Amino acid sequence: xxxxxxxxxxxxxxxxxxxxxxxxxxxxxxxxxxxxxxxxxxxxxxxxxxxxxxxxxxxxxxxxxxxxxxxxxxxxxxxxxxxxxxxxxxxxxxxxxxxxxxxxxxxxxxxxxxxxxxxxxxxxxxxxxxxxxxxxxxxxxxxxxxxxxxxxxxxxxxxxxxxxxxxxxxxxxxxxxxxxxxxxxxxxxxxxxxxxxxxxxxxx
Numbered sequence: 001x002x003x004x005x006x007x008x009x010x011x012x013x014x015x016x017x018x019x020x021x022x023x024x025x026x027x028x029x030x031x032x033x034x035x036x037x038x039x040x041x042x043x044x045x046x047x048x049x050x051x052x053x054x055x056x057x058x059x060x061x062x063x064x065x066x067x068x069x070x071x072x073x074x075x076x077x078x079x080x081x082x083x084x085x086x087x088x089x090x091x092x093x094x095x096x097x098x099x100x101x102x103x104x105x106x107x108x109x110x111x112x113x114x115x116x117x118x119x120x121x122x123x124x125x126x127x128x129x130x131x132x133x134x135x136x137x138x139x140x141x142x143x144x145x146x147x148x149x150x151x152x153x154x155x156x157x158x159x160x161x162x163x164x165x166x167x168x169x170x171x172x173x174x175x176x177x178x179x180x181x182x183x184x185x186x187x188x189x190x191x192x193x194x195x196x197x198x199x200x201x202x203x204x
Contacts, residue, residue: 036160045087053113054073057111065095091109114182129198132193140156141157
């Protein structure tokens with residue numbers, strides 16, 4: 001008799017980056033690293049003019065992420081400082097973790113600057129898994145999905161936290177049961193969101 005697919009709805013969270021590795025455990029649809037930024041970092045990045053926020057979209061080996069984000073910061077005129085160094089370190093670290101955990105040599109690395117709600121609908125991404133880290137502005141909203149695809153309860157990622165969500169192409173017989181969306185936009189608010197996808201099994 002063929003086993004029916006199971007719904008994965010568990011979330012693991014903690015202050016250690018190794019919590020992201022639990023995304024592969026049975027029943028886990030979301031792993032959340034609740035890292036605290038250095039003192040003053042959030043005030044610094046929230047105060048930057050929008051034009052000085054780094055923008056990036058590249059497919060590359062994770063080992064090249066540091067050079068790519070450094071170049072993006074230089075191109076945007078992001079002021080050199082210990083806070084900028086932390087931003088670069090954070091992106092490079094998360095790219096490396098996603099590559100290792102998802103066993104993908106290449107990653108698609110994005111730094112998206114938005115002032116609207118680019119993904120307003122509740123959804124699962126068409127990838128095996130996706131790492132999201134809101135670096136500025138409100139975090140991504142998420143929750144356990146009801147049969148109609150809307151969440152039974154709405155939660156929000158803390159700004160600066162890194163979340164690894166299972167996507168529709170996650171291997172195995174478990175169906176991811178945690179949906180997410182961009183937070184509603186507020187006037188005058190600009191978000192900076194890091195997105196890391198595995199590329200080796202990317203559908204497009």
